[in-house]
Amino acid sequence: MFGGHDTTTSAVGFALHLLMKHPKVQDKVVEELNQIFGDSNRPATFHDLKNMKYLKRVIQETLRMYTSIPIIFRQITEDVQLSSYILPKGSTVCLFLHKLHYDPKLFPEPDVFNPDRFLPDVVKSRHPYAYCPFSAGSRNCIGQRFGMLEIKVIISGILRKFKILPPLADCPDIILGLDAVLRSLTGIHVRLENR
């Protein structure tokens, strides 16, 4: 339940927040959805979801900036040399994925929301483990493709019907907190207007 549900809802919430804050990006997602669906209000097919390439980059960038599972732990099974340190066998290592995703050497201007960081050529130029929202290695996320599809279904469904706008009332900005997954302690406030 935790692996499959809270992670995706966290990502959906933060994606809506970012789309509200970046109307030009929102317009580009809508443009892509218009190309896929035209005037039709039919439900999305698996093929449609595969064609949501820009939306995929938006979700990837959301998971970089708001990594649903920001910290994972591993027990070291043999001594590991890490620069001048030795991590002894048996110790527990905390991997701060969220922090990794804000390393300016890997992601220049890390505070800037830029889905084009996930254009294929840009991805190729980075270390394969520079971006690990789904962890990596033998115990990585078994649901990552399914999770991505779920998020695409939800966000595309919302954007086909509604504009995501800033709230009218003065609502607090997000304050990050950790509650098994990354959350906003102050909620995520957006306003929906019919398209």
Ligand code: HEM
């Ligand atoms: C945005 C969506 C998701 C994110 C960011 C995410 C992230 C992760 C991460 C970081 C891990 C590794 C945890 C660790 O090593 O301590 C993990 C493991 C796992 N995830 Fe996901 N996940 C997502 C969606 C899903 C979905 C939709 C499912 C199931 C339908 C799922 C099922 C699992 C399971 C079963 C594991 C444990 C795998 C193992 O230990 O061998 N996840 N996930």
